[in-house]
Amino acid sequence: MRAHPKKIENIYRLDSQERCDYFIRKITDFEIVWGLFNEGWATTISDQKMAIPFWPEESFATLCANDEWAGFTAKAIELNEFLSHWLPGMQSDSRICQIFPTPSEHGFFIPPTALLHAIKEEREQYE
Template identity: 30%
Template sequence: MSEQTLSAIKLGAQQLADVVTLPAQQRYLRFVEQVAQTNEVWGLYRDGWALAKTDDGTLVFAMWPASEFADLCAEYEWDGYEPHAFPLDDLMSDLLPQLEEDGVLPGIFYTPGDRGLTPTPTMLRVDLEREMDKH
């Protein structure tokens, strides 16, 4: 990875604030772009992955494009959870099919003040494949 890529990924406080205040749809697009570039996805982990629920009670697997964003959400019910990366390949080949089978939605780019988007696993796979084809 080039220096420029690394510095773009390491986020300062102002950049963090700028991104977490974006509307959920823009954070979703940023997630897809960044994950396709870095080939890694971040979740929160402590004796199991951090899960949330939609208003109707559907389970959601929370994920982020960088550890800094996941770390911001390691509070309240996720207190004590740590950011943990996994390869994009694992998301595409293992996790998304498993989520689909279990009826769990991907929770894209939660922030302390907003739940983020919950696309279907298929929708997320299509968006990621489309983005990966650009690179």
């Protein structure tokens, strides 16, 4: 489902930390994380570490499927799988998370353990 253009515009006005906070709230609520996939997951480099970008909604991921990620498509990851497999695996592989990049901004870079902690804190508010 495509996000309304006004919603996209408003969220893109947020700075990277605010978009990260939005990401955490949204994925906790809907229990889905979005990445870009094309014979493998989209990646980038930050401070000599491999980073994997993630988005809170399909439409935001799709908007970034250009330039270096041209040909990639948005793919859903269930939140429980993200928490139990993805983040621990990324930590053991010394990778970092790139949260909610936009076509014009890099997004918020965060270690997997810090993201896991933030998501767990948010989930506690739902219990």
